[in-house]
Amino acid sequence: MSNRDSRHEALGLTDAQVVAMYEMMQLARRYDERGQLLQRAGKINFHISGITQEPSQVAMAFAMNTETDWFLPYYRDYGLVLSVGMTVKELMLSVFAKEEDPNSAGRQMPGHFGCRRLRIVTGSSPVTTQVPHAVGLALAAKMRGEPSVSIVSFGDGSSNQGDFHEGCNFAGVQKLPVIFVCQNNGYAISVPFSKQSAGRIADRAIGYGFPGFRVDGNDPLEVYRVVKEARERAVAGEGPTLIEIMTYRVTAHSTSDNDLAYRTKDEVDHHRAKDAIPMLRDYLTGLGLWSDDREDELKQRQRAIIDEGQAYAEKASFQSPEDSVRYVYAEEEGGR
């Protein structure tokens, strides 16, 4: 390790880790861009994007322990689920709705993550229902004396649902190991944050009796620091933390939305210019950890991964109609 003064070292991240974070952000970005392309090309029915939110999603995941923690993502969390161990091939199987999709065997829309092997908890479409689930998983961990921490993410729109308030309040009372992460991207489909809330989401933590922080989503190292500290507090029995990540949704809500009906291109461009990926690349390059050659190599490597995943998923089978009516209830006696 060099003795140069670097932010990531101060946070306890090795050079290899910060480079891995950067590569993961790029992978999520490239997967996401391909998803949009596939929808526009008519190969898939639907895609929902997390572009510009990936840097903080990756940072969140890197601050957690994938062996012990529970992950409750929301539908834009490609950066999170890829960092936790889901593969591009698996995401492709999901977006093509194929049987081998580990999230749902092609039953759910893409972005509805869930994989027990990776401790990614299954989610649905009515937003914010995952917040009380994260609290329940944390309650189970506390009752069993396990060192698990639940991290749950959701959008700014979700912060207005009763389940957000009820979940936070419950976790505060019981001092449970949960990290609530609001990815405030400024919009709930077309409704801007100014019409969603008259206050700051992070400030609501005061009412629940635990700390709340607002973080710049274009500063993934700062996101990493805040989540890591929240995790340390959770493990130490000091209870939950609410984190509001300030970001911006540069894409339309989904491939079914025309965002220029409610906002301007100038506004979008203004935020796109603040994208954290090129900034992190400059940071790594300045430290001698990255180069144009490595960037080219990464691009080739990730394109191959995405091409391969797409080709596999396109050819893969759908679940048979007979099997698509299975698993309403446990099939084996006493099975879980």
Place this chain on the structure above:
Amino acid sequence: MPIIEYIDAIRLAMKEEMERDPEVFVLGEDVGLKGGVFGTTKGLQQQFGESRALDTPLAESAIAGVAIGAAMAGMKPIAEMQYSDFMFPATNQIISEAAKIRYRSNNDWSCPVVIRAPIGGGVFGGLYHSQCPESVFFGTPGLKIVAPATAYDAKGLLKAAIRDPDPVLFFENKKCYRLVSDEVPDEDYIVPIGQSRVMREGSDLTVIGYSLPLHFAMQAAEELAREEGVEAHIIDLRTLQPLDRDGILAAAAKTGKVIIVHEDNKTGGVGAEVAAMIAEELLYELDAPIRRVCGPDVPAMPINPPGEKHFLLNKEKLKAAMLEMARY
């Protein structure tokens, strides 16, 4: 065999399951030190500690949602809704989440949660302490729904629900808590989910129902046998979902004259499905049109005594309907 009250059967089922399995715990409003507003959880916190008889904030969606999360971690939570009238804020968690977790994850995840809720009127509870919400949840694939009428079934079905790998709604009748007592063995047993039970053998007409009104039907049947020589065949569905198709069809075929009874209102109730099932399978074996004797289609019962009495079923109402059916 000891005779115990329905409420004690429920309490004992929880106590024994908590002794048997450390993953079983109960959560809800007032379930801790107070032991529940009706007393169903009395003594559990003293025996098992605060965390396993957990008093929660007054927030039904969180009670259900937190229980669902714990169940996904492999725990066996019993979430108590203080009154079934208050479980509607938790409906999204129950219908969108608990019911669909196994299916939507292609069997990767499961949700072995039990949600207990007292149903029914006759306690001067007015509109919001008296409802029977079964039909709101009935017909949601992924949920199991039970509604015992006796202490024996309450204990055995609750134990079965706790051990079940899928979400079970346990609708206990609050009027039955202290009104109903019957023989309950000391030793461990379960009543399998999905099986109806013949309460009374008869050959003149069939009564199919669940929960409290069955006791009125039983009383009416005894009087009709004595006074009119009419013998009613009565079955208790016990489980509303999945319905015991074979049991229902056998009971209907036995007499060819069917009355379906429940306190939940008539339109869209469980009885509609039971009637449809019979019509689909054995219409030509019926000797009379199927009749449903249920709560009226008003939002919920009033608190004033004549209004409540008018809403509720009782022995007289059932006796009249049963005699009419027998003579059809």
